[in-house]
């Protein structure tokens with residue numbers, strides 16, 4: 359088998375996601391300042407970086423919730439910038455997202471929050487969608503008794519897990535997790551880490567996770583990318599983060615108050 363004359367085992371795989379020189383400003387605030395980032399299909403990337411550096415804006419740009427001012431974002435080789443609304447919907451149908459605050463609809467019971475994409479997006483019958491929602495809730499350690507409750511009746515950690523069950527409900531092939539373990543006890547955090555790894559390894563999904571939890575990052579990442587001042591300043595295999603030779607990465611992963619990042623904060 360050949361692909362343009364190249365034996366298939368030597369053909370270069372199209373990245374799942376490829377960002378090139380992506381910029382985004384909000385008013386005078388230039389948040390993304392030329393993001394270049396590639397994520398291979400079936401791999402798990404963790405994005406690290408200080409608060410307010412643009413991590414959420416980066417993943418919302420891939421999702422199409424935030425519209426970059428400039429640059430290219432390809433998903434499966436397809437340029438998403440300037441895409442029609444219908445094509446964009448197509449691309450988004452293959453993505454699942456756990457938002458930082460959970461972002462659950464309080465007017466809907468838990469199961470319907472989880473099943474939202476199945477009922478609205480995939481037009482699945484409510485009974486079948488509820489069954490799948492209960493299965494996904496079980497995967498994040500929540501029993502069927504939780505399904506009929508309102509999100510406001512749950513603890514913060516439980517809401518987080520419901521958000522996670524919703525993200526994986528449609529078995530998307532790209533998953534985004536914005537701080538999936540924040541607010542969870544260490545044991546539940548590890549259950550969630552395992553679940554993310556499982557989605558990538560068993561189901562072949564591609565995952566991008568934002569986390570400040572370095573134990574979680576070490577467990578779920580194949581690769582790590584560090585964002586600083588709106589640019590990716592380092593990427594590498596997770597095994598390399600302890601030997602990155604990058605003072606920003608070094609300071610961040612060890613949580614040191616002293617280092618180049620603090621020096622910039624001190625600057626007027």
Ligand SMILES: Nc1ncnc2c1ncn2[C@@H]1O[C@H](COP(=O)(O)OP(=O)(O)OP(=O)(O)O)[C@@H](O)[C@H]1O
Pocket residue numbers: 384387389407408409410411412413414415416
């Ligand atoms: N819709 C918006 N309108 C105006 N400013 C925004 C908007 N979304 C994000 N920002 C700004 O962009 C910057 C980056 O925000 P972002 O949420 O991406 O940070 P982050 O790196 O995810 O931070 P954290 O780790 O604290 O969650 C912040 O200064 C934020 O105020």
